[in-house]
Amino acid sequence: MRVHHVVAGHVRPRVGVAAVCHVLVVEHPEGLVLVDAGFGTADLVDPTRLGPVGRLLRPDPDPSTSALAAVLALGRSAEDVRHVVLTHLDFDHAGGLSDFPHAVVHTTAEEWAAATVATHAPERLRYRPIQWATSDDVRRYDGEGDEWRHGLRGHEVLPGITLLPLRGHTRGHAVVAVEGEDGVVVHAGDAAFDASSYGARDPRTGEPLGKAPALRAMELAACRQPWRLRPNHQVLRRLAADPEITVVTAHDDRVLPAAT
Ligand SMILES: [Zn+2]
Structure with a gap:
């Protein structure tokens, strides 16, 4: 399966660091599959949909920075997206769902409960x-x-696409593994913000990435269960050390491969 790495939104907080929303578009035999959805076009037009925290993050309003725009740029239509597999339902990951209303959505039961029966x-x-x-x-x-x-351990939601629970950032967070044509791509969502936390290398130079303290500060601020941060980074480090696996994370643009 061919895997495209696309940007579905940018955040530009006044305090903190600018970041991307990295989404995968997978050419699956059952149609296009998104891993995460970034911000939706409706969110960019009307950021009040995102609530007070979302407005503070100041997403770039340019509608060309959405999963829908990325799908159209591949010469495909919104209807070609048959499934969306979510690492979690935070507003910077689930917003694109409104652009693909006919798509089947896959998430952990725990995340769905946190998002829909939230009392916290x-x-x-x-x-x-x-x-x-x-x-x-x-x-x-x-x-x-x-x-x-x-x-x-995980759930194979579609042939070659597995949802692997890795709680911490949210109660029901998961990472998503895709059997791509060039090896396995693991979208780690927000299990790590700074890709150097798990020993990622620059995809262009092969050099290890340097520490990104601002991304780590943002990670800590947004983490529901901070005691899981370090063990989760260790899990990702194990995966990243496997030559058959490429680990990417949602917000560190240094792991975005060149346009595919
Ligand atoms: Zn996020």
């Missing part, structure tokens, strides 16, 4: 139900699932 005040700020109000078919995966690789 900070969770009410990070999840915006308006973003998935038009998604009729949401499939939720309960428990740890089947053995995958490197001691991880």
